[in-house]
Amino acid sequence: MLSIYNSLSKQKEEFIPLNPDHVKFYSCGPTVYNKIHIGNARAFISADLLSKVLKGIYPKVTYVSNITDIDDKIIKAAKEENLTIKELTKKYFDLYMQDIGLIGINPPDIQPFATNFITEMIEYIERLISLEKAYEIDGNVLFRVNAFKNYGCLSGRKIDEQEHGKRVEIESYKENENDFTLWKPSQKDEPGWDSPWGYGRPGWHLECSVMSEITLDIPFDIHGGGNDLKFPHHENEIAQSCACNGLDNARDFAKYWVHNGFLNLESEKMSKSLGNVIYIEDLIKEYKGNHIRLALLSTQYRQPIPWSKTLLDQAKTISNKISDFIDKNEFVEPKFIASTNIAAALFDDLNTPKAIRIMQDFVQDSKFIKDEVATFKYIFEGSTQDTTIDKNTIQEIEKLINERNQARIDGDYVLADKIRDKLSKMNVSIKDVDGKTEWKI
Ligand SMILES: [Zn+2]
Known part of the structure; x- marks a missing residue:
């Protein structure tokens, strides 16, 4: 019944879930270092739309969207705002949740934070090194793109084409200019974690491979994101996940790849x-x-x-x-x-x-x-909120509702009820309609 355009085949395809009893969808979430603008909102509303349609059709849908809470842009913004990384990412995560709520975007079912998966990312890199798909040099670990023969299957970019005619100086430590970072060293005053390759932090592409695999298992049905993520982000995710699991075909990682246009x-x-x-x-x-x-x-x-x-x-x-x-x-x-x-x-x-x-x-x-x-x-009609309510109050209410939803997902109904009581003390009444929580003051 549902047909969606698959960026892998570059055509509309009938959507046939891997398992109709449990449909799985992953979409790249925000890097929480500033307020979201209307262009960012387009990617989140596109994912929300697809998840709503899937939830309307199938009995069980798990929609995962990650939160990138470690990144060079975050480090820079934290310095500028004179906040710790934790303070900064918390501030912008809360604002993100508030803003998406204002335009009727439901929170994803699972929102993994990158920094909660560092151990798993280190293990993933170790696996890639042992398979000779990655190499270490001076505290950097790089993915060897030549080790994945279908590199370019999503974006259509071939490794040779990219090398040809490019005058960019290849960083001396790279075997091939397209090799990308899995781990990089951190300065002492920068956030980092101890690893077999020294004090450092993970590359951005790695987190989505690791977190989608842990939260959904592979293969899963749909991987989404903005058009701008096709290359290099999604191309690199495919290369890592396929290489790490002995797969040749991107569809064995995620069957449908869905991308939204710009604003x-x-x-x-x-x-x-x-x-x-x-x-x-x-x-x-x-x-x-x-x-x-x-x-x-x-x-x-x-x-x-x-x-x-x-x-x-x-x-x-x-x-x-x-x-x-x-x-x-x-x-x-x-x-x-x-x-x-x-x-x-x-x-x-x-x-x-x-x-x-x-x-x-x-x-x-x-x-x-x-x-x-x-x-x-x-x-x-996603939004039922009265926008004359003070912004901080909305933020607090949204936060509590999200915590309650998470508690319900985790099966912690005692905590969920406690949060409901707290909300009712704030004169907020809530109603759960079709997996969505509506509230009123
Ligand atoms: Zn991603």
Whole structure:
């Protein structure tokens, strides 16, 4: 029923899960060193959309999205803000959770933090070295790209092509200029861990190979991320995971590779006045979460979004019109109904603009079809929050809800109930609807 575009085959394919009783999806999450902007939000909303559709179809779906909490950009930002790495990553993780919540993005089922997997990453590197897929030199460990014969299978870049005509000086310690870092040395005043290769820290590509394998087992169904991650990040993940597990084919690591398009700031005025970066926390002063959500979903996820104030204003008008129509009729719980026209549009490579048009036509013709409305609400009406509530309060509530959801995933119902009590003491009532927690003050 569902077809998605697979970047590996460069065509739309029917989605056939490895195990229909448990569908597994991994998407690359944020590096938590600054606030997320609207361009970042596009990748997260695309993953959220796919996970919602999968959860609407299959009885059990595990959606994993990692948190990169060690990285050169983090080290630099911590110095600039005069915070420890832990303080900085906590601050921006909390802001990330708050911002995605404002536009109706559900937290992933599992959010592994890179720094909680250092031991496993070291073991992974040791395995690659023992298989002669990686080599150590002066405290650096590098992946030997020539050791994976299908390198380039996702991006189409071949090792020879990249070498040809390039005038970049190869770092002296590399056997091949495309060899990439699995481990690098840290200075004494930088964060690091002891390893067989000295005090250092892992390379970024490694964390997704290790954490996807540990949280989902391989092969899993879908690996997602932004177009910009295809090369080198995903190409390198494929090389590591296949090399480490004796696999030749990227599909034996993850069967479908899904990538979202960019978001382009259209209006010069808009990008100038906002310093070329638009933050959710600024947009939310003027627009509701649902307006921003609809604007982001008004373009199919693979196409570039020409982002402008006009687009946002149009989304606001459409969203309000649809909400008014729905509110005038009886209350319908959000729910994904596979037999609807809206679901049919989504089954065609997540065609959200078509789904929105279908709903607009129902409004135009005053046709209130409960199943269609339920499906529309499930996908497009993520946010129920009153944005006049103080930001810190929202942040605290979101944090507690996430902790409660994690406790429920872990089976710790005593803790989950305690958090619920705490929320009710804050006059927050919560309601669990279709795996999503809604709250009201
Ligand atoms: Zn990744």
